Amino acid sequence: MTIVVMTASCPECAAAVKLAQDVEKGEIVQCAECGAELEVFETSPVELRLAPEEEEDWGE
Numbered sequence: 001m002t003i004v005v006m007t008a009s010c011p012e013c014a015a016a017v018k019l020a021q022d023v024e025k026g027e028i029v030q031c032a033e034c035g036a037e038l039e040v041f042e043t044s045p046v047e048l049r050l051a052p053e054e055e056e057d058w059g060e
């Protein structure tokens with residue numbers, strides 16, 4: 001059985017983020033490049049947005 005993996009661009013660093021083909025809307029994935037938590041906002045085509053958890057101060 002072939003595992004198909006989709007990729008979408010990380011909105012934070014533009015790296016390709018791998019997603020399972022059956023990824024669901026609202027799922028949270030993490031970018032391997034910058035570590036940002038991303039929410040799957042759309043699935044066709046896949047669109048990622050930063051997960052709404054930015055209250056923590058990453059910038060310090």
Ligand SMILES: [Zn+2]
Pocket residue numbers: 010011012013014015031032033034035036
């Ligand atoms: Zn990233």
